[in-house]
Amino acid sequence: MDNKETFQKIYDHLFNLYGPQGWWPLLEVNGCNPTKTGSINGYHPNNYEYPKTKNQCFEVCIGAILTQNTSWPSVEKSLKNLRKLIEITPENIINLDIEQLKEAIKPSGYYNQKSVRLKGFSEFFIKLNHVPTREELLKLNGVGPETADSMLLYAFKVPSFVVDAYTKRILINLNLIDGSEKYDKIKELFEENVEKNLEIYQEYHALIVEHAKNYYRKKENYITCPLLKIIK
């Protein structure tokens, strides 16, 4: 089985298991039928129009920074705390008192770093008059490869594949990589073998995260991953 076939089988299997994931979650989505995935919590399965506004685009970016090494429910709390103080716009983040900002985002952890980075990103976002390139994003303090790709894929709708710790863990378990590969190499592996399509890239990463939550938290569960039987 060649790589393209393998990556297609993985995608099909995960999609059949979990369905459309409705990423990236937003504080407010309208007209989405609640599903198992939970559009009531801001997910919007089968709707790829989001983010619909510049402020929603910004909200996704802010969430991408906040969710670094942190679970989404904690980020959601932070965003709701922020929303109580201000409408979430770059101007308002810049003008918000740093101590108030820290207090609001405390649930997501690393609040001393993240507060400064949010303000820095807001300055960048205000000056944007085009879709940012990956290189531009990577220059920003607090924006590494995963965050940059998440912003491109889910905020700016650019088909840039997102790799995270789960992705690497799964590929190692499936014996598709040996573990020495760096971020860009793994990203390349997906982009060479998966159809370059925004919706597919968005779903693929979200499905990997969902699947990994089920099978890749504890090492003893790795061997029970159903994908092992699929790609033989």
Added chain:
DNA sequence: TTCCAGGCAATAC
């Protein structure tokens, strides 16, 4: 109590 969560940057070797 311990471990980990949708990483990143600085420092050490």
Added chain:
DNA sequence: GTATTGCATGGA
């Protein structure tokens, strides 16, 4: 160039 460490809260 690769490996390690600090950052921090909250939930399992």
